[in-house]
Amino acid sequence: MRNQIILVACSFIFITCNKNETAPTLSKPKEIKKIEGAWKMVYGEIREGDSVKIKDMTSSDFIKIIGKDHFAFFNQDHTNPDGFYGGGGTYTLEGNTYTETLQYCAVEAVRGHKFPFTVEIKGDTLIQYGLEEVKEANIKRYVVEKYIRKNK
Numbered sequence: 001m002r003n004q005i006i007l008v009a010c011s012f013i014f015i016t017c018n019k020n021e022t023a024p025t026l027s028k029p030k031e032i033k034k035i036e037g038a039w040k041m042v043y044g045e046i047r048e049g050d051s052v053k054i055k056d057m058t059s060s061d062f063i064k065i066i067g068k069d070h071f072a073f074f075n076q077d078h079t080n081p082d083g084f085y086g087g088g089g090t091y092t093l094e095g096n097t098y099t100e101t102l103q104y105c106a107v108e109a110v111r112g113h114k115f116p117f118t119v120e121i122k123g124d125t126l127i128q129y130g131l132e133e134v135k136e137a138n139i140k141r142y143v144v145e146k147y148i149r150k151n152k
Helices: 002-035
Strands: 037-048 051-054 060-066 070-077 085-094 097-104 114-122 125-134 139-149
Touching: 002 114
Parallel strands: none
Antiparallel strands: 037 051, 037 060, 037 139, 060 070, 070 085, 085 097, 097 114, 114 125, 125 139
């Protein structure tokens, strides 16, 4: 009888330990689904060297669309008909590290480059920040972007 109790206790501990190890991989699809959707930028900040520039969101719309494994963005400046630009590519999300690989863009030097960001989602707000650095394009800037979810 004593051996049976020990066997049952060991089996319970083994099953419990296995469930705890697999739990993080089960939550990952929820994290990815949470970031999927259409987002409108409400705040943009660029720090280069000693300067800080705040994007004027009153005269343009910047939209980011994040799918299962691809993203796209476009900006429409309402004061300048030539002020439209866009791009896109693939992304990965591991924890709160969101890495974009830019594949479609007018600036050839940044195509294929990976841009790692830290992301936070608070309610309907996506906050994305990190260093954008591409030596070939002479880009080195720290960005902070805040978006509001467009689709509910």
